[in-house]
Amino acid sequence: MLIQKITSALWGSILLLSYSEARSTAVHTSQNHYPTREIAGVSVINTPIVQAAEAFALEHSSYAIYKHVMRSWLYGVLMLDANETLGHSVDLEVHAVATLLHDLGWDMAEDSTIISTDKRFEVDGAFAAREFIHRHEDGKEWDGRKTQLVWDAIALHTERSIAYFKEVDVQVVSKGISLDFSGPAYGVPEEKYAAVAKAYPKNDLKDQVNQTIIWLCATKPQTTYAFVFSEMASSDRQHLLRGLSPGDQFATQQRMLNDARIPGTCQWFLEDKRIQNWLHGDDDPVLWLHGPSGSGKTFLSSSLVDHILKNNTEVQNLAVGAYYFDRRYVQRNAADYNLAFRSIARQIVAQLPPTSTALKSIPEEADSDDGDVYSSYKFIRRVTYKCDRMVIILDGVDPTNEDGIRALNRVLFSDHHDHSSVRLLMTARSAPTAATIRPLPSSLFEARASRGDLALYYCRAINESPVDPTYLEESHTKLFDYKKLFDMSDGLFLPILPRWFTNIGSQPNQVLLGLVESWSEESNMDVPYTFCTAVVDQIKLNEDAEMILCVLYHLIQIDELGYSFTLPMAYEALDAWGIRHKDGGEYTNAKILESCAGLVFLDAKTQALRLRSPLLMQYLRLNVFGDEYHTRHIAVLMRYLSQDTFSSGACKSSKDLKKRFQAHPYLWYAARNLSPSLAGNVNVPESFEADFLKLTATQGLIESYLQAAEAWPYLDEETYDECEESEERWRCFTRGYTSLHLAAHLGLRETTIQMLIDRGVDVEALTENGQTALHMAAEIEDDPSTLRCLLQCGSDVAVVDHDSRTPLSHAIIYGNLTSVELLLEHGADISAVDEEDLLECLREKPEIAQFLVGLGVEMPEDNEE
Secondary structure, X not given: OHHXXXXXXXXXXXXXXXXXXXXXXXXXXXXXXXXXXXXXXXXEEOOHHHHHHHHHHHHOOOHHHHHHHHHHHHHHHHHHHOOHHHHOOOOHHHHHXXXXXXXXXXXXXXXXXXXXXXXOHHHHHHHHHHHHHHHOOXXXXXXXXXXXHHHHHHHOOOOHHHHOOOOHHHHHHHHHHHHXXXXXXXXXXXXXXXXXXXXXXXXXXXXXXXXXXXXHHHHOHHHHHHHHHHHHOOHHHHHHXXXXXXXXXXXXXXXXXXXXXXXXOOHHHHHOHHHHHHHHOOOOOEEEEEOOOOOOHHHHHHHHHXXXXXXXXXOOOEEEEEEEOOOOOOOOOHHHHHHHHHHHHHHHHHHXXXXXXXXXXXXXXHHHOOOOHHHHHHHHHHHXXXXXXXXXXXXXXXXXXXXXXXXXXXXXXXXXXXXXXXXXXXXXXXXXXXXXXXXXXXXXXXXXXXXXXXXXXXXXXXXXXXXXXXOXXXXXXHHOOHHHHHHHHOOOOOOOOHHHOOOOOOOOOHHHHHHHHOOOOOOOXXXXXXXXXXXXXXXXXXXXXHHHHHHHHHHHHHHHHOOOEXXXXXXXXXXXXXXXXXXXXXXXXXXXXXXXXXXXXXXXXOOEEEEOOHHHHHHHHHHHOOHHHHHHHHHHHHHHHOOHHHOOOOOOOHHHHHHHHHHOOOHHHHHHHHHHHHHOOOOOOOOHHHHHHHHOOOHHHHHHHHHHHHOOOOOOHHHHHHHHHHOOHHHOOOOOOOHHHHHHHHOOOHHHHHHHHHOOOOOOOOOOOOOOHHHHHOOOOOOOHHHHHHHHOOOOOOOOOOOOOOHHHHHHHHOOHXXXXXXXXXXXXXXXXXXXXXXXXXXXXXXXXXXXXXXXXXXXXXXXX
C-alpha cells in the first residue's frame, strides 16, 4: 500500500507539472472561456479544478481504473465535438469532474475514507466527489446545481435506464463511460477513438474490474450483489457469458436444429417411459442413444434440449447443456471434452434467472476456472446446486475410444460426490461395449425414426414440392405403397428431393416410384446408397447442377474443418470458381437457396448453411467429390488468395480485418483450407507453380494469407468479436516469410522447393521469430519429402530460433519419425533439445519418444496427471 501511495504521489506531481507547462488557448462554450490542453489529439478543458480532479482520481484508483476514467472523459469530449448543439449544452467542468471521479467508489485502499459499508459504490463515489468540490477553492464558488449534476452523474452512471432521461450533462457522462466498453458511437470517429485507446491502453481493464467486483462482494455484499444481479441482466451478464466460452456456437446450432425439425416429430422419444424414467426417476444416470447415420439422433437430442428449456418450471427445476461434436472430432481423453464443458457452462449460466443466488459466486468462480473439463464441471455443479436435475447431452461421441469415455465418467461420477441429480445423454452411431460403460450404471436406447416421424418427413417433401399439372397413370396413383417406403426406410431418413413429388395429386414421380418398386424384403439393395445415387443423378440433370454441386462440395469441405459455411460465402465461392447462371449473370442468394431446396438448411440469423442428410454427405464425400474437384479447389484457392485486393498486406487492426472478412467472406475459408487441401491431395493443378509464384510475388500477399489463415473464422460479428476479445488472433501470424518459408509451411513437393532455390531464394532466410524453412518442414506430420529436399540443398540443422529450438526440437513434437531420423542423419544434435521439448514429445509423439530412448536419450518423467 505504501508503494501505491508513493506511485500515486509521483504521478500526481508529474500531472501538476504538465499542467503548468501545458499551452493555454481558449475554448468557447455558452457559459465560459476555458483554458485547454491536448491529450491524445483531443482538446480538453484545463482549469485548476479539472487538473485537481485528475490528480485525485489517480491518487484513489489503480492505474487501470485511472486509464479507464481518462478514456471515458476523452470519449465524452469527442462525443461533444461531434455534436455542436450538444457541445454548447454541457458544462465542460461538470462533465470533466464527474467523469474523472466517477469510480472513486472503487478505492480499494485499506485506509480509504471514501468507502462505506452500507452504500453502493456509485453513491460512495458521488459523496466523495461532492466533498472534493466543496474543499477545492474553485469548487467553493460552484452553485448548487453544478455540484448536484456531478453527484447525479456519478451516482447514476451504471443505471443507464435512468441516467439517459436525466439532464444532458448526466447523460453525456454515462454515455462517455459506456463508450469505453462498447466501442465508437454517438459520432465519435474510429480513428480518434483508437488514438485515445493507444494513449491509454485498456489491456488490463478486464482483470481489474473482476478483482474490484470480487472485492466489493467480499467487503459490502448487501449492496454489491444487487448491483451484480442488475448488471447480469444487461450487458455485463453477456460479457460474463462471452468469457466462459468465447464465440460459442451452441445457440446457432440449436436454432438451426429447432428450425429444421419438422413439427410433431421426436414427440415419441420425449414421451417414451424409458426417457421419462431416466430424466425424472432413479434409473441409471447415463443413457446411450445409438443408431446409424440418418436415424435422427441429433434431432432427438436437440428436441430434448428444446423441451427442457421450454417446459422448465420451479416445480420441475431442470438445467440442461448440450454439445454437438462434429464428425471429425475424436475424444481420446478427458481433455478432448474441455471445449464441450466450457460451452455447457455458458449455457447453464444463461439459463439462471437474474435473481438466482448462484450468480453471486460466478465472477470469482469463472476467474478461477482453468478451462479443463474438471474445473468446468465443478463450476457447473456449484451454480446448479438448487436444480433438481442437471442434464448434460453430448451428441456425436465416439464410443470406440474407451479411455476417453472412462476418463469423462471419472470426472462426472467420482465416488466422493453426490451425483444423483446428474443425468448424462450420449449419442453415437454404434452402441458402446460393456467394457466401455463398466462400472457406471448405463442404459442403451436404439435410435430409429418412428413411422410417424417418417410420415411427417415425407409430408414435408410433398409440401415443398413444385406444382406440376402432369398426372401419373391412374394405376400408379392408386397403388403407390407408402407402407413399403416406410419398410425400406428401416428407421432412416433417406435423402429425397421435393421434386420427386411433382404432380397435383401429391403422388411420387417415376424416380421415387422406381426406387420403391425395385425393393423387396428379400432384396439385397443398399437402400441409402441407392437413394443417394438417385438424388445425385437428379441434381446432375438440373440446369444449375454445377452451382448446386459446388455449394455441396464446400459444405463437405468445411465439415472437415468443423466450421460453418454461410450463404455470403457460397455467393463469393461461385464467383471464385467462375460458375455463372446460364444467362451469364451471377447467381443471387435467392436463386442459390431455390436451387438447393430440399438439400440444405439455412439459419436465418447467421446465414449458415448445413446439409440436411448425413447419408448424402457421406455419399458425396466418397463417391462424387474426388480428385477432379479437389484439384480445381486448390487452383481456385490459390488464385483467390492472389487477388490484387489483398496485395496491400495484412490488416493493421482487429477491426480492419473484420471489415475485410465482411467484404470477402470466402477469405478466411480459402486461407484456412489451403494447407489441408494440399496435404490431402496427391494431384495438384498444372498451373500450381505459376499460381504459387503469383501468391508469393509480394510480401503483402503472403502476409494477407498468413493473417487470414491464423485469424478466427468469421461466422457473424457477434461471435467474431467474442473470440477477438478473448484473444486477438489478427496479430498471431508470423511476419518475414519468404516464398520458401511458405512452401515449407504448406508442405509442397520437392519440385517446387527446388524451383524456388534455383530462383535464388535464400535457404537460411529467417522469419521474425528466427525460423528457417527447415523449422517449418520439420513440423510436417506425414510426408517428409519437403524436409528431405531442404536437407539435400544444405539447410542448416543447427540453426536456433528465438525460442531456442532447433528443427529437431520441432520435429520431435510436431513432425514424424522419418523426419527425426533424417535430421539426425544430417548431423542434428539431440543434446541441443531441452527437457521441456522432450517431455512434450513424450506426451504428443510416443513413437518418437520410444525411438529416442532406443538411442540412449533419457526422457523426463511425465507428472502431468
